[in-house]
Amino acid sequence: MSKTMWDPFVGEVDFHQQSVANPREGIEIPDFFRSLAGVLVLAGFVICFVGIFYRDALWLGVPSLCIGLVGLLGIDHLNNKDGKIRWLLYQLAEANRWAFEVLPSTNLQKNEALKRLANQPRENGSARQPGEIPMDPRVRRVYDRVGDLLTGKVGRVTVLDIDAFFWGETRKSVPFWMAIGVVQADMTLAAPSLKTDAYGNTGNQAYMLQMLCAYRLDRDTGIRARLLHESVTGESRHDFQTESIDFNRKFNISIADRKGNTPEDADAQYQALLQALSPATQATLIELKRKYDVQLVIDGDTVFYAGWDKVNSSDFSIVAEHIVTVTEAFAESAVSFKHFVE
Amino acid sequence: MTLLTVLILFAAVLGGYVYCYNGLVNSKLKVDEGWSGIIVQLKRRHELIPNLVNAARTAMSHESGILESILEARSNALAALADGNHDTVNEAEAALTSALNGFVGYTEDNPEITATDNIQLLQRQLEETEDQIAASRRLFNGNVQAFNTKVMSIPWNFIANMKGFRPETMFEVDATEMVTISKPTDIAALGMDGDRR
Numbered sequence: 001m002s003k004t005m006w007d008p009f010v011g012e013v014d015f016h017q018q019s020v021a022n023p024r025e026g027i028e029i030p031d032f033f034r035s036l037a038g039v040l041v042l043a044g045f046v047i048c049f050v051g052i053f054y055r056d057a058l059w060l061g062v063p064s065l066c067i068g069l070v071g072l073l074g075i076d077h078l079n080n081k082d083g084k085i086r087w088l089l090y091q092l093a094e095a096n097r098w099a100f101e102v103l104p105s106t107n108l109q110k111n112e113a114l115k116r117l118a119n120q121p122r123e124n125g126s127a128r129q130p131g132e133i134p135m136d137p138r139v140r141r142v143y144d145r146v147g148d149l150l151t152g153k154v155g156r157v158t159v160l161d162i163d164a165f166f167w168g169e170t171r172k173s174v175p176f177w178m179a180i181g182v183v184q185a186d187m188t189l190a191a192p193s194l195k196t197d198a199y200g201n202t203g204n205q206a207y208m209l210q211m212l213c214a215y216r217l218d219r220d221t222g223i224r225a226r227l228l229h230e231s232v233t234g235e236s237r238h239d240f241q242t243e244s245i246d247f248n249r250k251f252n253i254s255i256a257d258r259k260g261n262t263p264e265d266a267d268a269q270y271q272a273l274l275q276a277l278s279p280a281t282q283a284t285l286i287e288l289k290r291k292y293d294v295q296l297v298i299d300g301d302t303v304f305y306a307g308w309d310k311v312n313s314s315d316f317s318i319v320a321e322h323i324v325t326v327t328e329a330f331a332e333s334a335v336s337f338k339h340f341v342e
Numbered sequence: 343m344t345l346l347t348v349l350i351l352f353a354a355v356l357g358g359y360v361y362c363y364n365g366l367v368n369s370k371l372k373v374d375e376g377w378s379g380i381i382v383q384l385k386r387r388h389e390l391i392p393n394l395v396n397a398a399r400t401a402m403s404h405e406s407g408i409l410e411s412i413l414e415a416r417s418n419a420l421a422a423l424a425d426g427n428h429d430t431v432n433e434a435e436a437a438l439t440s441a442l443n444g445f446v447g448y449t450e451d452n453p454e455i456t457a458t459d460n461i462q463l464l465q466r467q468l469e470e471t472e473d474q475i476a477a478s479r480r481l482f483n484g485n486v487q488a489f490n491t492k493v494m495s496i497p498w499n500f501i502a503n504m505k506g507f508r509p510e511t512m513f514e515v516d517a518t519e520m521v522t523i524s525k526p527t528d529i530a531a532l533g534m535d536g537d538r539r
Binding site: 246 | 369372375376378379383470473474476477478480481484485488
């Protein structure tokens with residue numbers, strides 16, 4: 001009998017590890033050129049903005065932007081970055097003995113399934129725009145359920161562009177599902193604190209791991225609560241407030257899809273939320289917000305927990321060395337407040 | 343023109359006063375709310391203790407001194423809660439924690455005492471309550487810190503002096519309780535120490 005893994009969307013999936021071929025080595029380009037291309041893109045944007053008022057500036061802005069973008073894409077292509085990231089994620093699944101599924105390329109020429117989907121109307125029946133790349137159905141259902149945790153928002157560093165799905169168990173045998181997206185970021189102009197990671201690596205190039213983890217609670221909370229980033233302008237006065245100033249400053253708390261409209265319904269849901277957000281839950285989440293910049297959705301008996309971490313190095317061997325610890329620690333942190341919510 | 347300037351200045355001062363005063367009142371309310379959170383958890387601990395003592399009494403008949411010291415510390419803690427003084431509560435709860443630690447230490451040396459499911463369950467509930475107390479204390483101290491920062495910084499300190507707001511005292515912990523407080527940071531074991539952002 002094959003082993004099954006818990007999944008927040010379909011209940012259970014059979015254990016499977018999609019194999020990924022060893023990628024070609026690619027051509028190593030010095031980090032300096034990537035930083036230069038990144039700065040050109042940034043400068044190009046600024047100069048193009050100035051071009052709104054002084055049209056001549058566009059002669060400088062547009063070429064800077066184009067050269068920078070082509071440079072970034074070209075360096076990634078020559079280095080075979082996508083292939084190496086897939087390989088890295090596959091190695092991660094192997095090391096942790098997690099079930100694994102990598103998302104295929106969004107290039108329609110390389111992805112037959114997506115190409116077929118592109119010729120069909122959208123889910124709501126409307127026709128697709130020419131050149132529109134459809135979303136993978138597996139990613140679509142994640143967006144449909146917890147889109148708040150994936151999309152861009154003020155206060156969020158990057159969006160979560162999913163590269164692979166994982167199914168595993170924590171050290172205390174809590175089954176979880178995880179989606180991971182890896183992006184390379186140029187930290188040349190970033191704050192000094194972003195140039196060093198938690199593992200002692202320092203550098204202007206970093207691999208950022210965007211992670212979304214889900215697991216099931218032992219009870220149904222009866223609510224769908226969202227704990228998202230608080231607005232950069234300060235603490236919102238319109239969300240739910242707990243007893244902690246620090247927690248309220250860090251999280252914008254709301255109940256989505258409210259059941260019933262009477263004051264009694266609202267009170268019951270508020271009580272259910274407070275029960276889930278016990279003092280120990282809040283204290284743990286304050287700590288995790290500092291570590292992983294977390295956001296979460298408590299959807300009935302399922303917790304969706306999103307955050308990010310980084311490894312400051314452009315060397316794949318160093319990233320590969322840390323990625324197992326990073327993801328395992330993230331999964332452990334996701335369930336660290338489980339019994340407090342229960 | 344002069345009148346308009348005076349009116350604008352007056353409105354600005356009045357607006358600033360209202361903003362600062364409301365900010366101080368909100369922060370003070372959060373400090374009180376945080377204290378109530380601690381009280382709820384402490385009361386829960388007090389309610390668990392008689393059941394634990396009764397369950398352990400038969401097995402520890404020859405060591406009744408430990409149980410009596412727990413009950414005495416509990417009754418002092420209850421009296422301190424009724425009194426409401428933060429320092430008194432702090433001292434009485436530290437004494438209760440110390441008495442409970444004595445019990446835990448004894449059961450570790452004599453595991454047959456905790457062989458019954460009932461005592462194991464009560465001990466687990468007590469540990470969970472200790473976690474919640476430690477967390478409540480951290481949240482309360484965070485609120486006190488935010489309030490005290492306001493009371494001592496410009497321009498809030500002008501209003502604080504006028505309206506009689508005074509810095510609050512944090513709920514301190516002794517060395518033995520620090521062990522309980524540092525419990526939830528399991529992820530530190532994976533080399534994730536320190537803030538990274």
